[in-house]
Amino acid sequence: MGEWDLRRLRVLRAVDECGTVTGAAERLRLSPSAVSQQVSALARQLGAPMLEPYGRRVRLTPAARLVLRHAELVFGQLERAEAELAGYLHGEAGEVRVGAFATAIAGLLVPAIARLRESAPRLAVRVVEAEAAGAYGLLAAGEVDLALSLAVQPGGGDPRFVQSVLLSDPLDVALPPGHPLAGAPGLRLADLAAEPWIYGAAGPWREITLAACADAGFVPERAHTAADWTAILAMVGAGLGVALVPRLASARRGGGAVVRALPADLPTRRVVAAVRTGTQGTPPLRRVLDALAEVAATVQPD
The missing domain is CATH 3.40.190.10 (Periplasmic binding protein-like II)
Structure with a gap:
């Protein structure tokens, strides 16, 4: 039978809707002979007549109606695909x-x-x-x-x-409540060089903490290892050490820790978006x- 020709199926649908070859030709902006040729070619391809006389008009044969019933499903799916593709190309779907x-x-x-x-x-x-x-x-x-x-x-x-940088997120320092430096004006990261520190064992946050402290002139002594902010702030609040905290995580502050900005040092981390x-x-x-x-x-x- 070969491949289905969507153009011929659309011509057949137009003939069915218009009731005449001439009407279908006007709708499709084709000549009547071109419409007749498309319908005849479809009939030869499928091995069954597509049209039969009906007074002064024509109508689809039972075989043609069977074919068109399935074709309508294809047309509907293609229209949905076109709409989805248009949305995709405008970034509105997918x-x-x-x-x-x-x-x-x-x-x-x-x-x-x-x-x-x-x-x-x-x-x-x-x-x-x-x-x-x-x-x-x-x-x-x-x-x-x-x-x-x-x-x-x-x-x-x-x-x-x-990569593209989305934002530079300042790093604040979390101190236990009652810490001698918790309310000190002009707090510097170097002032905390002798404190026990809390940060992760591996990964980017460890590198960020080490780099910020190195810029301040010291290597932090890690007393406790943690990566979750709730756990870190709870340990700081309990007086187990100090930690750097990204400001983006400020909504998750808790545990009684005192969080101070470091405007003189301005440690930051850069949050980036990456794609292939x-x-x-x-x-x-x-x-x-x-x-x-x-x-x-x-x-x-x-």
Whole structure:
């Protein structure tokens, strides 16, 4: 039977709706002979007549109606595909999988998704929580389309990825309540060189803490190891040590810790969005990146 010709099927539908070859020709902007040729070719291809006389008009044969019933399903599916493609090309439809660490999910990704639900409700964003150190691995493996991580990761020099900085997140210091320096004016990071510190055993946050303290002229003595902010602040609040805390995580402060800014030192971490090279122009991905940038601009700390 060969491949189905959608053009011939559309001509057949027009003849059915108009009731005459001439009417179908006018609708399709074809000559009557061209319409007749298309219908005859379809009949030869399918091995069954498509039209029969009906007074001064024509009508579809039972075989043609069977064919057209199935063709209508195809036409409907194609129309839905065209609409979905149009939405995709405008960044209004599709799916984007985002791997992000916890504070980026709470502070950046969730507000961005809320915006996209209003502006692009057919665009689905799937969230995968991942440590900042593991986000690039998910991206490289194709398990996510976009990774929110920290600039200390090696992705900045990796040609497989394209990075953009979303914000510079200041680092504050968390002190136990009643600490002699908790209310001291002009607090400097170097003032805490002799304190017991709390930070992770590995990963970007460890590197950020070590780098900030190195800039202040000392190596922090790690008394306790933790990566979760609730746990870290609880330990600080209990007097077990001090810790650097990103301001983006300020909403999760607790445990009685006193959090102080360090305006003289200005330690920061850079939160970045990374995508695989070559995908950065994909409309849905571009739409999510733009929403993240908009949210970052509103939460950019002073």
